[in-house]
Amino acid sequence: MAFSISFYSPSILMSSVKVFKRSLSTTRMLANKQMTVRDALNSAMDEEMERDERVYILGEEVALYDGAYKVSRGLYKKYGESRVIDTPITEIGFAGIAVGSAMAGLRPICEFMTFNFSMQAIDQVINSAAKTFYMSAGRVNVPIVFRGPNGAASGVAAQHSQCFGAWYSQCPGLKVISPYNSEDAKGLLKAAIRDPDPVVFLENELLYGNQYPITDEVLDKDFVLPIGKAKIERKGDHITLVAHSKGVELALDAAKELSAIGIEAEVINLRSLRPLDINTIIQSVVKTNHIISVEQGWPYAGIGSEISAQIMESEAFYHLDAPVIRVTGADVPMPYTKSLEIAALPQPNDIVETAKKILGV
Amino acid sequence: MKEENFTKEQIIGFYKKMLLIRRFEEKAGQLYGMGLIGGFCHLSIGQEAVAVGTHAASKLGNAFITSYRDHGLMLACDSDPKVIMAELAGKETGCSKGKGGSMHIFDVEKKFFGGHGIVSAQVPIGTGMAFASKYQKKDDIVFTYFGDGAVNQGQVYEAFNMASLWALPVIYIIENNEYAMGTSVQRSTLVPELYKRGESFGIKGKQVDGMDFFTVYEATSEAVEHCHAGNGPMLLEMKTYRYRGHSMSDPANYRSKEEVENVKQNHDPIETLKKYMVDKKIASEEECKKFDKEIRNLIKESEDFAKHSKEPESSELYTDVYK
Numbered sequence: 001m002a003f004s005i006s007f008y009s010p011s012i013l014m015s016s017v018k019v020f021k022r023s024l025s026t027t028r029m030l031a032n033k034q035m036t037v038r039d040a041l042n043s044a045m046d047e048e049m050e051r052d053e054r055v056y057i058l059g060e061e062v063a064l065y066d067g068a069y070k071v072s073r074g075l076y077k078k079y080g081e082s083r084v085i086d087t088p089i090t091e092i093g094f095a096g097i098a099v100g101s102a103m104a105g106l107r108p109i110c111e112f113m114t115f116n117f118s119m120q121a122i123d124q125v126i127n128s129a130a131k132t133f134y135m136s137a138g139r140v141n142v143p144i145v146f147r148g149p150n151g152a153a154s155g156v157a158a159q160h161s162q163c164f165g166a167w168y169s170q171c172p173g174l175k176v177i178s179p180y181n182s183e184d185a186k187g188l189l190k191a192a193i194r195d196p197d198p199v200v201f202l203e204n205e206l207l208y209g210n211q212y213p214i215t216d217e218v219l220d221k222d223f224v225l226p227i228g229k230a231k232i233e234r235k236g237d238h239i240t241l242v243a244h245s246k247g248v249e250l251a252l253d254a255a256k257e258l259s260a261i262g263i264e265a266e267v268i269n270l271r272s273l274r275p276l277d278i279n280t281i282i283q284s285v286v287k288t289n290h291i292i293s294v295e296q297g298w299p300y301a302g303i304g305s306e307i308s309a310q311i312m313e314s315e316a317f318y319h320l321d322a323p324v325i326r327v328t329g330a331d332v333p334m335p336y337t338k339s340l341e342i343a344a345l346p347q348p349n350d351i352v353e354t355a356k357k358i359l360g361v
Numbered sequence: 362m363k364e365e366n367f368t369k370e371q372i373i374g375f376y377k378k379m380l381l382i383r384r385f386e387e388k389a390g391q392l393y394g395m396g397l398i399g400g401f402c403h404l405s406i407g408q409e410a411v412a413v414g415t416h417a418a419s420k421l422g423n424a425f426i427t428s429y430r431d432h433g434l435m436l437a438c439d440s441d442p443k444v445i446m447a448e449l450a451g452k453e454t455g456c457s458k459g460k461g462g463s464m465h466i467f468d469v470e471k472k473f474f475g476g477h478g479i480v481s482a483q484v485p486i487g488t489g490m491a492f493a494s495k496y497q498k499k500d501d502i503v504f505t506y507f508g509d510g511a512v513n514q515g516q517v518y519e520a521f522n523m524a525s526l527w528a529l530p531v532i533y534i535i536e537n538n539e540y541a542m543g544t545s546v547q548r549s550t551l552v553p554e555l556y557k558r559g560e561s562f563g564i565k566g567k568q569v570d571g572m573d574f575f576t577v578y579e580a581t582s583e584a585v586e587h588c589h590a591g592n593g594p595m596l597l598e599m600k601t602y603r604y605r606g607h608s609m610s611d612p613a614n615y616r617s618k619e620e621v622e623n624v625k626q627n628h629d630p631i632e633t634l635k636k637y638m639v640d641k642k643i644a645s646e647e648e649c650k651k652f653d654k655e656i657r658n659l660i661k662e663s664e665d666f667a668k669h670s671k672e673p674e675s676s677e678l679y680t681d682v683y684k
Contacts, residue, residue: 090523094485096520101492128477135460136465
């Protein structure tokens with residue numbers, strides 16, 4: 001568990017953003033208003049903690065250290081040790097404690113330093129958090145957010161690089177969110193914290209420092225995105241690229257390249273993995289007649305497999321001119337060395353080549 | 362002794378509650394044999410003094426959470442036996458509408474939070490409820506029960522560590538009935554004094570005769586005082602015994618019939634309290650027979666209620682997945 005990270009200064013950025021908001025509040029789309037995903041997550045937690053005293057954060061290094069990835073930066077200072085709580089390295093212990101506190105009426109945000117470590121705690125996530133509402137016939141709900149970085153990081157090899165999207169999405173009773181950019185991060189994390197059900201919130205370490213344009217609306221304290229609704233990031237008529245998290249970035253890069261050769265791809269950012277917004281995917285396929293799923297996780301029983309199956313079972317099947325193809329991470333544990341790591345992860349070019357192949361270009 | 366603090370009526374009340382658990386469990390066993398109850402069904406016959414004695418020492422607002430051997434504790438929390446029996450029978454009138462079964466029963470109004478099927482998972486959960494109590498600046502203690510099998514699970518100690526570190530108001534109650542399924546305590550640990558298991562976390566522990574109501578009550582009262590004084594968690598090891606197998610499918614071949622008979626004859630918690638009541642002229646033999654009849658009628662009502670209730674509608678399959 002060793003991390004080397006860099007990050008931008010959110011405080012400077014945030015104060016400039018606030019000034020902008022006040023002076024130019026009538027201008028909704030100001031092109032150069034930017035926010036990092038890290039700051040978006042941070043402000044989502046900050047706002048929800050301010051809004052609701054029941055909300056608290058616990059996890060390893062979330063308080064005094066300001067977060068292993070600095071996502072909780074400043075919150076300990078602002079809210080104190082009763083609401084921003086450093087735990088020992090004890091995943092199943094603190095996950096279980098968080099679940100119990102949720103059953104007793106609190107709104108915990110349970111940070112896993114990375115989701116790889118959530119495997120130590122998965123019994124509490126699945127058997128306790130996800131199933132209790134059903135097992136009690138609706139008498140005990142568990143309003144909890146399990147969050148932290150998920151998926152492939154960089155150069156940390158097999159045990160620290162894995163996507164748990166498919167794992168958690170398989171379990172009814174859980175909601176699973178996988179945001180891409182700052183707008184997603186803020187609106188969906190706030191929604192997750194307010195949600196009465198357990199939510200697994202899968203962030204991506206490699207996106208934390210990325211800046212994305214945001215609108216005034218996103219900065220609003222009441223900006224909340226609906227869980228279970230995908231977003232069309234880019235419109236196109238020729239092929240649908242459906243992705244989540246870092247995969248959206250890959251799909252958008254690929255769409256740019258495809259556009260240069262006259263292929264207009266529609267890029268769907270799933271945002272939620274469960275519930276899955278299959279209707280948005282179906283509508284897109286009805287229009288484009290072609291679809292590729294993109295994810296960094298493994299192919300076997302992955303998110304793409306689920307999308308593929310649901311398309312087969314829907315009317316979209318009759319609109320397909322080619323089979324659904326999954327572009328995924330390689331079906332191997334993540335290797336360490338750079339060249340092999342790159343080979344194990346989908347690249348924009350893989351998407352471009354796959355698109356060309358199924359379009360017969 | 363603490364028994365002097367009780368009125369006659371209170372003592373009779375405790376006796377009747379233990380008897381209720383005993384008869385409820387006997388009936389559950391019988392209905393299981395008849396095929397009216399399915400799946401797993403773990404009876405707590407022999408362990409009644411632990412449930413009733415600890416609950417008797419609790420204060421209003423205190424919460425309770427346990428493992429899958431849970432009917433007895435829920436009854437001790439004054440829940441309606443009818444809804445528990447109906448749940449065991451998988452009926453819509455059950456406390457979980459037939460979706461939870463024997464191992465997943467809840468009564469939030471009575472502060473009974475289950476009923477948890479994974480050995481030891483309730484230990485961090487109960488600790489988390491105590492965390493919430495402290496967070497909300499309440500004084501409510503959480504009684505967290507687990508067996509001698511659960512004490513070898515890692516998450517118990519993760520919870521102990523944080524409960525102690527954060528001085529949470531939780532009383533850990535180990536129901537040491539000597540066997541984790543078929544494996545005796547002696548065969549699963551070199552250090553069988555389970556009350557010592559909190560020592561390295563600074564948690565005070567005490568071994569208690571879990572077959573004697575008053576002893577259980579007294580030890581629990583001390584633990585309640587300890588928690589209320591803000592001293593954090595306390596650990597009670599209740600030495601008890603289960604007369605039946607681990608679950609209904611267990612013929613209990615791992616122990617001798619003599620061993621079981623000895624406990625039944627010489628240490629039965631209900632007989633012990635009965636003898637005390639008769640000796641102290643709190644209730645006569647005749648009156649005790651009357652109580653038994655009362656309880657049997659109550660159990661009969663529960664049985665009828667469960668039998669005559671309907672199974673849940675098929676539409677219930679898809680409800681209560683999300684709030």
